[in-house]
Amino acid sequence: xxxxxxxxxxxxxxxxxxxxxxxxxxxxxxxxxxxxxxxxxxxxxxxxxxxxxxxxxxxxxxxxxxxxxxxxxxxxxxxxxxxxxxxxxxxxxxxxxxxxxxxxxxxxxxxxxxxxxxxxxxxxxxxxxxxxxxxxxxxxxxxxxxxxxxxxxxxxxxxxxxxxxxxxxxxxxxxxxxxxxxxxxxxxxxxxxxxxxxxxxxxxxxxxx
Numbered sequence: 674x675x676x677x678x679x680x681x682x683x684x685x686x687x688x689x690x691x692x693x694x695x696x697x698x699x700x701x702x703x704x705x706x707x708x709x710x711x712x713x714x715x716x717x718x719x720x721x722x723x724x725x726x727x728x729x730x731x732x733x734x735x736x737x738x739x740x741x742x743x744x745x746x747x748x749x750x751x752x753x754x755x756x757x758x759x760x761x762x763x764x765x766x767x768x769x770x771x772x773x774x775x776x777x778x779x780x781x782x783x784x785x786x787x788x789x790x791x792x793x794x795x796x797x798x799x800x801x802x803x804x805x806x807x808x809x810x811x812x813x814x815x816x817x818x819x820x821x822x823x824x825x826x827x828x829x830x831x832x833x834x835x836x837x838x839x840x841x842x843x844x845x846x847x848x849x850x851x852x853x854x855x856x857x858x859x860x861x862x863x864x865x866x867x868x869x870x871x872x873x874x875x876x877x878x879x880x881x882x
Contacts, residue, residue: 677880678747678873679856681823682738683814685832685839686756686767686799689860690735691774695756695763698724702769713740718775729770731782734860734869739776743785751790753821754797755813755830757805757839764800796820809839810846814855818847826853829876831868834859853879 684690700706701724708721708728713736721728731739742752754771758764772783787795798805798813806812809832818825825847832839840857848854856879858872 677877678750679829679876680827682752683755683830686754689831689833689864691729691731693729695767696759698727698766700725701765707773716778718778719773722770722773724766732863734864734866737866738869743776752786755809756799757801757807758799767799810842814843814847825849825855828855829872830855830857831860831864833861
């Protein structure tokens, strides 16, 4: 893989990073609800989390992205999440799933993203309760810009955009003085391997232009 790589990679959660929509679920998962399986050849670990009868699993591109990030292949890149989860319950289900799903055996998404990247600080913007809203360009991204101190034009953002064009809104509203903003990739079928590779390539080209 060739850089330059983004300083911050921001993932939407529902139907992008993973395959479920949290607002359709009703049970906060715990350690008794895990499903084990092969973690992309890295060994057996938690590949799914049950919320009632529904299994939450990472899309292939999401797992590849975080495994490569775990391996330190993206220089100084950090990761966080920007999700407009509909309800407080949806937020809790989402955070619980992040604390259970694994990247490699014994290392959860939460361990990697919150524990390693942000030294235990939860800077993720999940939900739409104040100060957040349903508009990520108006709330989630300005808050992330302030918390992380990462310039908009050093961010890469993935979103399924099925419930509104979040990518377009973020591109239009979240800009530096140079007029440049985040590189965005729409993932209407979830974050696959191709979309992940496309995002890295698009960021590198935008950075060099």
